[in-house]
Amino acid sequence: MLMRAAQFLPILGWAHSYGREQLSNDLMAAVIVTIMLIPQSLAYALLAGLPPEAGLYASIAPIILYAIFGTSRALAIGPVAVVSLLTASAVGQVAEQGSAGYAVAALTLAFLSGGFLLLLGLFRLGFLANFLSHPVIAGFITASGILIAASQLKHIFGVNAHGHTLLEILLSLASHLHELNWITLLIGVSAAAFLFWARKGLKPGLLRLGASGRLADVLTKAGPVAAVVATTVAVWALNLSSQGVKIVGEVPQSLPPLTMPGFAPDLLGALLVPAILISVIGFVESVSVAQTLAAKKRQRIDPDQELIGLGAANIGAAFTGGYPVTGGFARSVVNFDAGAETPAAGAFTAFGLAVASLVLTPLVYFLPNATLAATIIVAVLSLVDFSILRKTWEYSRADFIAVSATILLTLGLGVEIGVASGVAISVLLHLYKTSTPHVAEVGRVPGTEHFRNILRHEVETNPTVLSLRVDESLYFVNARFLEDLVYSRIADGSELKHIVLMFSAVNEVDYSALESLEAINHRLKDLEIGLHLSEVKGPVMDRLKRSHFIDDLNGQVFLSQQNAWNALSGVTTSRDA
Known part of the structure; x- marks a missing residue:
């Protein structure tokens, strides 16, 4: 009976044997991931066009729900760069950024995405995600990384720019360069340079100074926190906000509120297709990460149950002030490397973020937007991988055409058309290959x-x-x-x-x-x-x-x-x- 129930509630499969050793490892992993997620959640909310607290809210209830329904022991759920960009693109077409309707639309998008994932999971349709080929996914993520980095340059420069395609963004930046704020630029460039160095050089430096491997890991993952603290103190001490440096401002000091998505037919109709695209992209990314990490410990995941876990997480985000979420590559790898044994590590991370929402939010009032933009840029540039073009050119010209088309369409026409084209190209590529069998x-x-x-x-x-x-x-x-x-x-x-x-x-x-x-x-x-x-x-x-x-x-x-x-x-x- 317990085994049958565990198929639908995976938490029953590991909770009954949970011991002190797992608790110790999960707590340590939660501390490291929480430190990493605080600035990252704020930054991704900024990317989605939402208030910074939405990033924290989207990282609390969804993590707990996934711990109950998900099958991966190491997958870390929350806002990710690509989904945040897709959210901004979809919601920006139905509501003006900063308005109450924008926030409601983001909640609705999470609700629709969660409902679609749940339906796929209940009907055991996880195999449908296989129609999105890996080369096309790699091309889309590479193009999205470039778009995301370009979209954040306006915060680095301190100018008002806009655009959904690479050309639009660059032209808008060029037309607003006369508004350049040199103090903001200095903060953004300094933060980005520090974060790039921290990612590659901080840990070796700490090890040379005699720090233990675990301590070096923790301090390296805390690099974004150090950048946040340093730039926030500088803005506060020097009163730089009065000199045009844009800051986060007041963030509500509270736990995630109970919220309600919108159910107006026009809104649901406008967001349905973007929700499906976000669901497919999020599921493919999440399952790829989960399977990779599970294989390292000879564990297995159930893709259909993963759909249910991700669906529950997104519905949880819709009713707690968040927006669409999925399993993030970077935070999941950090969670795994930090020693996470069970999904309880995610629940402990959610508790840490809840404490941060109650206690730490007043401290980010003077946090400059340029620092959050630098955090995003450093994170997403690791997703850009042009080697996929060379690899596919050498191995399969058809796959090369698919990757190239996905990258060009995403950069030239926007993320929604890019991901829709990626799905279509994947299916057409399959049909082409099988239409002329060997x-x-x-x-x-x-x-x-x-x-x-x-x-x-x-x-x-x-x-x-x-x-x-x-x-x-x-x-x-x-x-x-x-x-x-x-x-x-x-x-x-x-x-x-x-x-x-x-x-x-x-x-x-x-x-x-x-x-x-x-x-x-x-x-x-x-x-x-x-x-x-x-x-x-x-x-x-x-x-x-x-x-x-x-x-x-x-x-x-x-x-x-x-x-x-x-x-x-x-x-x-x-x-x-």
Whole structure:
């Protein structure tokens, strides 16, 4: 009974064996992740166009709900850069930033995203995310990283700029450069330089000074906090806000409030498609991270239950003043490296952030927006990976075209069109690859029962027998391709008496493909050429037997290609190709 309940409430699977050692490791991981998340949550809320407290709120209830329903032991839930950018893009089209309607729209977006993820999880449809190929995801994340970094330059420069595409952002920045605030620029550049150095050079420096590895890790992860403290103190002490340096200002000193998303039909209709796109992107990113970390400890996750966990987290965000969330790569890796044993580490992190919301928010009044922008820029530039272009160019030109198109469309037309194009390109790429399946003419390797491609091996063939190995399942997209191939070979082979379709790699034959096979069979029967099948898998044969195809087949079904060779082949010749 407990095991069955644990399928739907994974917390029951680990909570009953929770001990002192797990508690100690989870608490340490929570301390490190909390230190990292405080400035990061504030920064990502800024990126989403929301008040800074929304980032903290989105990191409390969602984490707790995921700890109950999620299956990953190390995944850290909360606002992430790409989803924050998508939120700003989607909500900015229905409400003006800074208005009450903007906040309600963000809540509604989280609600719709959570509901969509829950539906996918309840109907066990996690496999649908597989249609978004990894190269396309990598291209979209790279382009999004560039867009996010560019969008934050206005805070570094202290100017009013806008834009949803790279060109719009750059042109807007150029037109407002006369507003440049040199003090803001100094703060932003200094904070960014420090954060870049802290990410690469702080830990080795601390280790050289004799600090322990754990202490060096904690202090390195606290780098953004140090930047926040230093720049906030500087702004307060020197009264820089009076000289045009924009600051966070007053942040409510409270726990996440109870909030209500909007249910107006017009609002739901406008946000439905963006919510679906955010859900797909968030789920793919989250599951990729969770599977990678789980593999390191020989654990496993359930993608369908992950959908439910992420759905619950987003619905929790919708009713507690947040916005769409997912599993973040950077914070999850930090959580894992810090020693998190169970999802309880996330719950402890949520408690730490709740304390920060109650106690620490007055301290960020003088925090400059330039520092938060620097935090975002440093974080997202690690996502930019142009090596994917070189790798796909060398390995697969089709994947290279998909990656390039996704990057260019995202940068040139915006994130929503970019991610929608990425989904479409992924599906079209799959259809293109399967529409022209690899079909090899095979012959027997001399002295063996192995049959290989005549263009790659020295094999035995017979001019009266044509053996074709079909290396793809047959369905409506590629059925006509097989027809055309067989008919072209009929025209070339005057001595041909038998055609054998080797189905060892065919896992499915849909009705369109069945009709094509029937058409081939009738055509060959009229030409007095036998059509034979070999090595047909059981489920495929079961499906074929439910039709009249096997009864009408102008030939035989052979258990193996060797049996077909023995039965149909007379005089053999050697062919070297």
